Amino acid sequence: MSVIKIVETVWAISAVCLVVLVLLHSPKGDGLGSFSGQAQLFTSTKSAETTLNRVTWVLAVIFMGTTVLLSANWLTP
Numbered sequence: 001m002s003v004i005k006i007v008e009t010v011w012a013i014s015a016v017c018l019v020v021l022v023l024l025h026s027p028k029g030d031g032l033g034s035f036s037g038q039a040q041l042f043t044s045t046k047s048a049e050t051t052l053n054r055v056t057w058v059l060a061v062i063f064m065g066t067t068v069l070l071s072a073n074w075l076t077p
Contacts, residue, residue: 004075011066018059025052 026049069075 004070007066007069007075011063011070014059014063014066018056018063021052021056021059025049025056
């Protein structure tokens, strides 16, 4: 498997996960987090929101970094 295919796979997975995480965020209500039982996974809603924010930021950085790598053609031999 080439490096380009690996980066494309990471890019696609991060895009899908990013969409799901953004949908799980709640503006002031439960959002779509109520469907997954998200509130039961954490001890408080504050820790759940903090964890969602951190994971979302990490995935956003991964997505943007792989987008730059793929669009700039820095990985081509």
